[in-house]
Amino acid sequence: MSNFKSAILPPPLKPGDLLPVIAPSGALGEFGAFEQSLEIWKAHGYRVQISDRIENRYGYLAGTDAHRRQQLAAAWNDPECRGIICARGGFGSTRILEDWTWQQNTADPKWLIGFSDITALLWSLYNASISGVHGPVMTTLVNEPEWSIKRLFDILEGREIAPLKGNSWGGGVATGILLPGNLTVATHLLGTPILPNLDGVILALEDVTEPPYRIDRMLTQWRLSGVLSKVCGIALGGFTKCDTPPHIPILSIKEVLQDRLSDLNIPIVSDLPFGHDSPNAALPVGVMATLDANQGILKIPPYY
Structure with missing residues (x-):
């Protein structure tokens, strides 16, 4: 059982709330899915404000570090x-964290929504004791099944969410702080101040397009770093497009x-329905959760 308190939860969202969309990581290349996801948010009654610089590009990044940091600061300080809402993942959020301090306002915290490369921002925000949501971004929400879309809004609007069912590896039951994220991004946080204290944490990890030997290399780094000895449970989501040609041993x-x-x-518990492939079930960051490895269930009790 974790000895650490849950992160501070931002107030539940309600229709009419203002939600800026920023691109803190990779450059946007296609806007079809983005526009369709935008309509989903609007249909739920939200005022969605898109940054006027969201189409900026600096190579594979959505603008320079200063530009992307300014987007985040403008939204956070509004x-x-x-x-x-993060537009997409890719790469780049760790770069803007080199010169970033969350202006913590525990009386009025705000939701941060994203996954993949946004892991670094979510974990950094958790270090400031504020919860976020590991969930679909603007380029992926439209591809989610209806139950997954509903789950995202249930989390943000303060309603109870159903347990996720995966495959049991056995090992009993663990209760601790839930810390979801992308394995590759999280691996590159090892040895940095961004890595949270993992004592009593349930790690929820997923990845995409990483061949088995790279997954092996990353998990071996986690083992050698000693941090895996601190966690109380591991919830594994999708590891999609990670296969290699069959002729390679x-x-x-x-x-x-x-x-x-x-x-x-x-x-x-493995094969839980979150990650880069649909469905990507939303998970709150920094809340108490129970991982039942006998039944293959990840359960998050009501947190308001």
Whole structure:
């Protein structure tokens, strides 16, 4: 059981709230899915404000570090803003964290919504004791099934959410602070001030387009760093498009995950429906959760 308190939850969202959309990571290349996702937010009654610089590009980044940092600061410091929607992942959020301090306002915190590269921002925000949502971005929300879209709004609007069902690896039941994120991004936070204290944490990890040997290398780094000995449970989401051509001798993703994690003697549940492939079930960051590895369930009790 974690000895750490849950993160501060921003107030539940309600129709009419202002939600800026920013691009803190990779450059936007296609706007079809973006526009359709925008309509979903509007249909739920929200005032969605798109940054006038969202189409900026600096190579593979959505503008220079200063430009992307300014987008985040403008939204975060806007007293009317109730939550921030990230346009997409890619790469770049760690770069803007080199010169960034969250102006913590525990009386009036705001939601931050995203996944993939946004992991770095979510974990940094958690270090400031504020919860965010690991969930669909503007380029992916429209591809989610209806139940997944409903789940995102249920979390943001303060309603109870259903448990997620995966495959049990056994190992009992763990209760701790839920910390969801992308494995590759999280691995690159090891040894930095952005990495949260993982004592008593349930890690929820996913990844995409990383072949098995790279997943092996990353998990081995986690093992050698000693931090995996601190966590109380591991929830594994999708590891999509991680296969290699069949003629190459290789371990499967499942084999690598089991080889690197099964001897930790903690509850582990795999194949939970979150990650880069739809469905990407939204998960609140920094709240108490229970991982039942006997039944293969990740449960998040009501947190308001």
